[in-house]
Amino acid sequence: MKAQCISHCLLGMTLILYSVHTHSLRRCLISVDMRLIEKSFHEIKRALQNKDTFQNVTILSTLQSLKTIKPIDVCCVTKNLLTFYKDRVFKDHQELSPQILRNISNIANSFLYMQRALQQCQGQRWCQCSQEAINATRIVHDNYNQLEVRSAALKSLGELDIFLAWIDKNHQETSAT
Numbered sequence: 001m002k003a004q005c006i007s008h009c010l011l012g013m014t015l016i017l018y019s020v021h022t023h024s025l026r027r028c029l030i031s032v033d034m035r036l037i038e039k040s041f042h043e044i045k046r047a048l049q050n051k052d053t054f055q056n057v058t059i060l061s062t063l064q065s066l067k068t069i070k071p072i073d074v075c076c077v078t079k080n081l082l083t084f085y086k087d088r089v090f091k092d093h094q095e096l097s098p099q100i101l102r103n104i105s106n107i108a109n110s111f112l113y114m115q116r117a118l119q120q121c122q123g124q125r126w127c128q129c130s131q132e133a134i135n136a137t138r139i140v141h142d143n144y145n146q147l148e149v150r151s152a153a154l155k156s157l158g159e160l161d162i163f164l165a166w167i168d169k170n171h172q173e174t175s176a177t
Contacts, residue, residue, distance in 0.1 A: 059147075078171070086111055
């Protein structure tokens, strides 16, 4: 009888802790209309990819393996890759076309908005980074560093649809409909 009571208490506490943990992760989900970002990208995709001289190289190759990232690491990986794009790709890319530049700016502004939301979560310890999450984003940086800066930035922008699809899949509960 006593063992049954203890097992029920443990089960109850487990469910409460899981509920609190899930609730805190939900606070870290980002709310942004992915269609607007994807529209901006699709307007420039062909131009960017036509300029890409390294067709057999990929920067975001690890995003295929990100399918194995645990849900608790999604916040960290998303935040790290948004920072990667903001601090490296958008800054390193040099564009002469005002139309392409405007679309890249729209994407960058959306990324900045998402990054701020995730930084708040990290500040409140809702967005922890495991070693697996850190390793996944380190591979992206390593791939980027293997190319000349301008080529790497162009390649990363041309592959942006891979990252956008990953964001949309992992944060779909809050994407605008």
